[in-house]
Amino acid sequence: MPDPAAAPPVIRHGADAVADALGRPRPTAQQRAVIESPLVPALVVAGAGSGKTETMASRVVWLLANGLVRPDEVLGLTFTRKAAGELSVRINDRIRALEDVGLITPGDAFEAPTVSTYNAFANAVFRENALLVGRDGESQVLTEPSAWQLARRVVVAARDDRLAGLDRDVDTLTAAVVALAGATSEHLVEPEDLRRFAVEFSGLLELPGNRGKPYKAITDAVAAIGALDPLADLVAEFRRQKIDRGFVEFSDQIALALAAAESAPRVVTDLRQRYRVVLLDEYQDTSVVQTRFLARLFRGHSVMAVGDPHQSIYGFRGASAANLARFPHDFGGDEADAARPVTFALSTSWRNPVDVLAGANAVVAPLSEASEVDVERLSPRPGADAGAVRVVFPETLPEEADEVAAWFQDHRRRDASTSMALLLRARKDLAAFTAALGARGVPYHVLGTGGLLQRPEIVDLVACLRVLHDPAAGNDLIRLLAGARWRVGAADIVALHRLASWLFQRDHTHQRLDDDLTAAFRASVAAGEHGSIVDALDFVATAPDEHGALEAVTPAGRARMRELGAQLALLRSRAGGDLVDFVTLVVQEMRLDIEVAAHEQGSGAYLDAFVDELAGFVATDDRADLGSFLGWIDAAARRDDMGPRSEEPEAGTVQILTIHGSKGLEWDAVAVPRMVEGGLPARPQEGSSGWLGFGRLPYEFRGDAAELPRLAWRGQETQKEVTTAIDAFKEQVKARNEDEERRLTYVALTRARHDLLVSGSFWAGGVRPTEPSRYLRDLVDAGVIDGAAIPETTVHDENPMGESGATQSWPHVPFGQRAPRVLAAAERVRNANPGAAGRFAADIDLLLAERAATRNAKHAVAVPHRVPASGFKDYLTEPDSVAERLRRPMPERPYRATRLGTLFHQWVEQRARSGGALETLDVWDGELDLDADDRVDASADAVVTDDDARRLADFQATFARSRWAGRTPVEVEREIHIPFLGHSVVCKLDAVYEIDGRAEVVDWKTGKAPSGAEDLARRTLQLALYRVAYAEFTGRPLAEVDAVFYFVADDLEVRPAELLDRAGLERAWSAAVGS
Template identity: 40%
Template sequence: MRTPYAPSAQQWAAISAPLAPAVVIAGAGSGKTTLMAARVVFLVVTGQVRPHEVLGLTFTTKAASELRQRIRQALDAAGALEEAEEDPDGSGDVLEPTVATYNAYAAGLLTDHGLRIGHEPDTRVITDAARYQLGARAVDRFTGDVRHLSDHPATVIQNLLALDSAMSEHLVAPDAVRALDAEARAGFERALADEVAGKSRVTYREAIEKAISAIDRRSELLGLVAAYRRLKADLGLMDFSDQIELGARLASEQPGVGELERARFKVVLLDEYQDTSVAQAVMLSRLFGGGHPVTAVGDPNQAIYGWRGASVSNILDFAGSFPAAEGGPVPTYPLTVNRRSDARILEVANRLAAPLYEKYPQVEPLVAKPEAAAGTVTTQVFPTHADELAWLVAAVQEAHDARPDPGGWARIGVLTRDNAHAEDVFDALTGAGIPVEIVGLSGLLRLPEVAEIVATLHLLHDVTANASLLTLLTGPRWAIGPRDLRLLSQRAHEIAGRRGRSATAGSVTESLLEIADGIDPAEIPSLDDALADPGDLPYAPEAVERFALLSAELRMLRTAVGEPLLDIVRRIIDTSGTDVELASAVSPAASARRDNLDLFVKAVAEFQAVDGDVTLPALLAYLTAEDDQGNGLDVATPTEADSVKLLTVHRSKGLEWDAVFLVGVCETRFPSNRSRTLWTSSPAILPAPLRGDAHDL
């Protein structure tokens, strides 16, 4: 096939491999898509398979489209489509390889064979946005006992969906969760009794009580999961996790389906296999195990969807799931030549990735292509964040000026560990007249003009949302200083005391400072009460005036809560005057902020369009999940606009730029030292012993 380069020895070994199970460990930028297309061409032109007997699966619609196009172009260039069979439907179309997403393939299986397991073929698949809307409806209608789930509704919805998805992705029934939790709770109760009796030399009481609380909350959450699942069934709906779970069940319970699929597809290519879930691996191994020619392509070091149920164990244990027909070894083909990056960049990357290479010995370090340029890697250390931003602005401008031709800005990427720095970076670059595009909804949520809208939405739904009120009070519009905030917290304590709430003045002030530091205590006196009735404490005169204005504004906005979401958002924008302020400004930064405001309004409109009966808690749960995870609830990709692309490292996977800047690289943050949330601390986490990959945890 025609490629910009001749296949390497490594690539050719995988391209020309026998028709048998195999795994390709494809390092970053090593040409895996080219390899898969070439593999198909090789098998077709050598007469081993016909084009329509090839199945290729990947994750996103965009990736499937690209792989399909690359395979078609390669087959066409080789003349292999000229002799391909025509579709028997009489359309005259040529039968080509089937390339789809994993979910689309599962959907096809259920359409064709779902009745075998009692699944109605007309069941509709809902989007992520619709999941949050349906979850909110399930919570709103729930009449069961809820004594331990004291979280805000948005958090309950998010936890409900997370647990439901995890159970589906790991093929775990609710009864199994209840049984394990009951056994674990009994053990924790015994341990707690030993603590109280003084039998234990080491004190673990706080951790034990936290684990018992998580189990009790998960028990109630399971009731909500059951309600959510009943609601889906009643409405004839399923989500993407259900789709894969049902596909795995179909493949496991109906072996005849596997026989049909193996007869239909003589060769199977599985892209990005490191990001498949336990349920996906079960479905595929039941369909195509037992020596069928399956080639999995992926890289354990590039797994990015663990938060969504993916298990890197799938590619590491590929030989166990897809054994060779005669019981022989399943070959592993490494691809180590990176064709995107310069030599110096790869040298530094390999050094930083050394611990990962030790963890996964199957993965070899990357090497540069023979004709690679030396490249440049620069490290800068700054005394302050402001100094770092000033350097970044100058460096981005310099990178652009080095190639000032059209499209020069789009060749520059700025990456952050998360979205915490997005606002500062965006302000610094746009303030210097540099066009910037924030990629993804999660980045937008951190910008002041959007963050204040979201905070107001939280306050309209929940008057005790103190963290959201602080976002407004400390934001650029109201600009309340620390002294007045402390006095306001003192007043909140006074009001709480009159109502019999248990709190001390010191604890309220401490809670306020904790919120300002990003920690949201579960229960503290409502600052909204103090805002409406600040008392006669010695506030600054302008603070008292602003308290009254903000309180009146919130009261007025709360009268509109019954309106459609988009109308509420527009009312907030009109009331705050943000749109007028930005429209009257002529700076590039103001123009960029207007665009960001428009993008957020568009996101809300798209969320509302899924279901006209959408509720505010559903939207807040969706936005909270995106802000917390930022890992792809929305699947936005960079546009073709000539602008610097600002996004997280996570979202940048598979993208490339001529110049890349990593911002906020500091110890414990980038790379992050944050540990995985445990099932003994969060009700939303599936107990580890029940996970399909428990043996690798």
Template identity: 25%
Template sequence: MAAPSQTTDVDPSARSGLDADQRAAVTAPRGPVCVLAGAGTGKTRTITRRIAHLVGSGHVAPGQVLAVTFTARAAGELRTRLRAFGVGGVQARTFHAAALRQLRYFWPRVVGDAPWQLLDGKLRAVGQAAHKVGAETNAESLRDLAGEIEWAKASLITPEGYPAEVARVRRDIPAAADLVAAVYAGYEKVKESARLLDFDDLLLHTAAALETHAEVAAEFRDRYRCFVVDEYQDVTPLQQRVLDAWLGERDDLTVVGDANQTIYTFAGATPRYLLEFSRRFPEATVVRLQRDYRSTPQVVSAANMVISNARGRVAGTRLRLIGVQPPGPEPSFAEYDDEPAEAKAVAATIRRMISEGTPASEIAVLFRVNAQSEVYERALDEAGVPFQVRGGERFFARPEVRQAMAALRTAALAAGDPEQAADPRPLAEVVREVLVPYGLTDEPAAGTAGRQRWESLRALVGLAEELTPEFDLSAFAAELATRADAAHPPTVQGVTLASLHAAKGLEWDAVFLVGLVDGTLPIQHAEGDESKIEEERRLLYVGVTRARRQLSVSWALARAEGGRRGRRRSRFLYGLIPDNHPAARVAASRGGAKPRCRICGSPLLGAEALKMRRCSNCPSDVDVDLLDRLKHWRSSTAKEQQVPPYVVFTDATLTAIAEQRPADTAGLVAIPGIGAAKLDRYGRDVLALVAAEDVAG
């Protein structure tokens, strides 16, 4: 791995066409350099031209540069752009691809025998470990356990340290912490005995090889002299450990990132390394890119407003985008009675836009969870609009949906037996009963896979609620089959349907952000955890900044057609919608006006204020004795149900109850976080505690 000696003639255009801030980042002397690059500010252009500048100025040869990105697509784009400037030979790879290449080279010297094979999918090994310790081994549970092991390894958490760490961070886990830790430990033993490595092992072994073998580290550091890391806000502790091993005592490092776009902390990512870069390298050059070349000033203004209310942002790292594109239309906001109406209106608008000349490929519909895609798939199909689903399977292709459809067909055949009386219950109730054994519960399941499964099954119940009373179970099963047949992936590129996570790094002329209600964005399981709420806010920010010219925001007050309109539009939209906007007036006319403080009467902003029904700076009138009784009851209930206490009620919800002392179910469900399921499960106990406290008082 000797260092290359060739020189490179770099295209002079690599240093042209830059704004002042981009030029400062490109021409900064050798690292450390930190580029805080907002959405649409030309970070890829800046990265490629900085590398070209370093090569062209003789600071480093192309083969001595290692540029790390987070996707193979981004790495390929980086190499293509560099070649256009006459800079070939730069190693642009993902962390895992770079580590795999290095490990293969150094393995004979470090380990001494034949290289271990790369594990092709970890579910089988996780299943063996789970079976051995008595954990669930169905496909959904194994996916959740595998994801939890990936998070732990990315966070540098050992099986022994797992229970204490998840308790410390109050992580939502798929099974008891000790059981997950046992599966994790068993999984590592299965791999070791079979001489297998998973993707996280590539990083762990690469770091260990450089940390413990001086001659290996010396050869590597002689080869690679300059490092560039893109999307630095999404680096995990494990990836940072590898980067530190690559660097050694050197500091020729350029990092690029935006803390406002940190949306993967659930997978172990942390913006801490980006935010603390100047502390680690006090002499670092820090450049801020804030001129947004992607979006109109109107879209940029909306993005700034969304993120301006974020809490906990570190001073000096906050970016406020500056729109430099020609003006465009103001963002549109719309409220609908229910989700089908919202989807039909969006589909009709898209159809009109396409007829007026907007390419279908330049339009996207973005949502928080994949289960929301089904109603838009159907609406676009009915409108004759071609579409593609990105970052996830189409609704009817999901395993849980196929399994549910099979169960419904079986139940329909049994119900059609002439020896049995017709079921008089509403269709939705019958469907719900059929799907309970397949994971449909009153509350979302723990873990990502479980939650996605729950959302898909709940969407089927919602569809049953929308159908006319004439539909029985047999007709419903036939309806599902018809819709599945009509929803085959289109053969032409069309409108993009994607989750907000899958939309990261992409952009379109027109973006529809749909389904923006509390409980979906922010997602229900984020309640009670400010850090999770803030990540949900950043997701919305990412969604807004995907739009170049047209941004449409919408929400529905009910899920099913004709359902109770009990939803609230997302708290993140307060202040974003102009007071004189029709959507604001519609909300007010339906009792959806901005809630006001019960103490001073001011409009309420933020989740905590909405829950307490008072401003954060207004005096609390909490009943301390009642709060103690509620916490004692919660502790006993959680122990009895074998769940963490916050699953019953969060501290914020208990405090709201102790402040507002609801006298009936109406007062109880008026507190955010207490829906129909929790009212049925806990309402009687809570109201009894409140009543007992009032009598005692």
């Protein structure tokens, strides 16, 4: 920034002159003030559609034309890659135009301005200065899927009894860990801070209660906050594993970049010298840590922040509208003579017509009055037309959806090139609107992962995947049973449920359990888990017809259940292979690809998109499995719904997305449905509890705590006083939620370039009608819509659609209204003369016979591509058990002794890496090739006890006396993948020593020594693989490689007399498994 005492720069070209030279319209007075602003901190409050991108580009052009900066001294930051791309293109086009008219000298291509997203800029600063904060600049950035998988592994591996008391499933805990870890990074909070807070908050139970009993509000709050204690441990472990594995998340990058800037003044100096002018777009969406980072770098610098407090709709991810009000404080210079920050306004809407703008202003008026930043009322552009704002408010949701569809149909009929959007507050009513659009033949496109998951074919696919993965997925199985393909009646589904309860009370031989054992079993599972209809279906598929337990199932229902059960059994037998290939197989076996192709508007695009999502998930981690993907996809859909979209409008097609996703976009015609109380404004899923909920960061830890509702819980003398404070806090939260809903509505309304439809209806689901939204009343009061179009009340005393909101026939009728035509066509095909069999008939018969043989084969399972060496022997010696595990994978119980073996392996590895100097155990996480031989104890207790520690010490002492103790291995924990008959065998070699010119592969064993020759021969297969792997990996002859077991518990060295070579191993595999 120029010295304040220096002479002011000479301005040769005004903003009007530059615009004239470039042949562009002259800026307005407001735009001119922004463009010609001096090089001091400046805040621009820019309303929706007010031309902020054009104004920012024009400011850069004006600065360049007057020689105030070079192009490469300009930094522009925004949130999305789409916005960054648009700003970059606009600026660079203007620069080329300046060069063409001679206002600036053509420069080097490397002297272009830097336009980036906030995260990308922070990432660059972090990577340049990573060593300053003790991190690797080449750290891999965790994508959302990979972060989810790592957090899920942390949750699954946790051995914390407190987690069971939280009564949350793995996916819920994973989501909480990911969210809380992100929040702690965003607000620079340590897990230990959360632990201390939880302990302090639990002290509320010690206050005097209600006649000796605690108030429910207190016990609920303490239980919710108490969860922070174990969750903080999970977050700490998640952080540790990220560091150990060299990972960072986006939130980590910003926090680490801030740490680098705070620790080394040269980081700040270098960036200030590199970028003399900084533009911050969508500033209202910056988080606390982003603001702190940017202020650290550019306080008192030439920073221009552009934002709109009324469009701050991403508060759930840390954004704060208060950032705009704090701008003068955050970016004002510290020096006494520093220039004071200035504020500008852009209040002319270049997008919206008069009536649309009047409605938006009416909705947001209460926020403007209460805003800490002066926000001018948006005014229409000169010559703007009135536009068309219409309201419909029929009795029922289906009627509302049909009227919305008819409105879009009319627009499309008048102009097929019209861009159109349906903006939803939430996706719960999506099906009603897509059905109405489809019935009227209006093309539509549901944007985002959330929309993808609500496609009928994807819902069926996910239901099938859940049934294959989880025996408790009863609801998903009912969807399949009652669907158009299987059409199992309600009575048979009830009978299946009773059968599940019958099986729950019996052992594996179907003998009834005694009452005490049944009661204990019930107490050991969660509520509602008293019988699995998935297991019951498996029973139906295999039990003989005369079995008494099947009496209540009709013959037709039994036949259909058996067909579905057989299909699921087939699919489970293929579950061990590549995940993408497996899901593709499920699509084919369920005939979903055929079903969508047969639909009048059918397309396989959504199935392809789902498989693409899966492929992207798998690509982030080669240990990804079906369970982790199913957990992630739901969480990803929720996040995707809440983020901005980047798709361009599609002419003649209604794009359907959430209001959160619509920010930054615009369309000719926009419909905003479900404007009812509870719809828009919505009732937050977490209610009005604020931070008094599971896994939420208490507000006092947030950087914007001063602007958030405050709970005065400290210093109270009784629980009643705390309860009163909680009630007051919840009222503040409700008021804040109302403000957020108003901002959302404002964003939705201002997406319309010409026509706007707002709608609602009295009856959807439930027994009570919904009331028209308060925002509709605002529009009526502003004279934008006719109040007479909104009935005062419903004409029905009860829900005309029934309590569920809809009446449907069961079983589902395939093809709907098209059924008669489709059935007639099928009958004509069946009755047609097939004529000649065709030249492919013999090939088809052979292929069908091969498929039938494969399906009926006893061991017809797909062997996974990756086979661990520790499991190789099982394929050869226990093929039936392996086949059963592959058909229906089950979770493995944890073994305490496996943990002991792991710790010993890790100690030996660390000892080797430290040159043999390490004599104490230092625990860390690693990936070891352990097998059942290392499980010397089957205790479910995975905690390392004092007894465990003594045994580990014994192992260490024994090893110290062995002949390997004084040697240094040439390899330790070396992982080698060898190609093997179309598979990849994964070998993890514990250690390799060079002894007398020969390589010796050593496999440490903490379990029992072989019990006989047969046991030794079985274990020797793994050692033979290690020997072959090392020989091929190093290229040395197999004859020069030895292999030996060392059973450390018995101080016993076992050197097999004979080890198979590759050819022998391949023959043994082929004989047992096939080629």
